[in-house]
Amino acid sequence: MTVLEFADSVFVALDPESTYALVSDVTRMGEWSPICKSCWWDDPAAGATVGAWFTGRNVTPERTWDTRSQVVVAAPGREFTWEVNDGWVRWGFHLEPAEGGTRLTQAWSFLPKGIAGFHDRLGERADDEIALRSEAAQSGIAQTLAAIKLTAEAG
Template sequence: MTEAPIRTHEKSIMVDTTAPALYDLVSDVTRTGEWSPVCTACWWDDVSRAGQVGAWFTGRNQLPERTWETRSQVVVADRAREFAWLVGSGFVRWGFTFEPDGGTTRVTESWHFLPAGIAMFHERYGDTAEIEIDERIRLAHDGIPRTLEAIKRIAETS
């Protein structure tokens, strides 16, 4: 029997700026296209609720073979500590946490492929679900360090 793949991933990077400045940057989802290798644009579904717990936003994602949109809901909005959201009906949880260290901050990006997402992939893709799930895992492992490097570059040159 083979072991199930790890369906969660996180990575950290030190950034030469404050936790509030980093939080303000990444919680502005309209800027996501500046650092994400897959999500090219995001917009708040209701601008009056932007950045608040319960607020919904839409993201446009693009890979060479396809483009698609997802809706996400903010589940944590704790300035300078954590910003997180759920994709769809609880399919995936993405988030950032911030740990101040003097004048620098450790920012950690995390990704969790949740049971509802796994079930949805099995329903949608049937016999090829595990191949599709493996691809999402690969994209998270590839994308998170690239995202963090881009956020660091943007934050340290602003």
């Protein structure tokens, strides 16, 4: 069965506010993610605020595509979350104080609107494509968290 929600965590030896400043800067996502190679704010003046939109460029060996995402939670030191394609997929970082740093969790959910959208667009191929996205999210989260940890702890 395809996993439609997944989260993983890592300890980062950096306080929650500084960790939040790092992960809420979407322009740095390309440094960490194995698939999302770059992001930019649609309105750079808006930055990491609820309602702000950004575009992400994703690259796999099979294809390159852009997504538009909107920030839905921007709580400094606690949570930074966005939805892709107006509610198809939700990605986010949750931060909890931990002795000597932060427990950083990255979470992913394939939402009902996205599942329906995939079925509308892809028909019989939808379930296979959803399974591929699920596998990519599960493996990508661990890689992304490890890269963020290295960046954060490098100073």
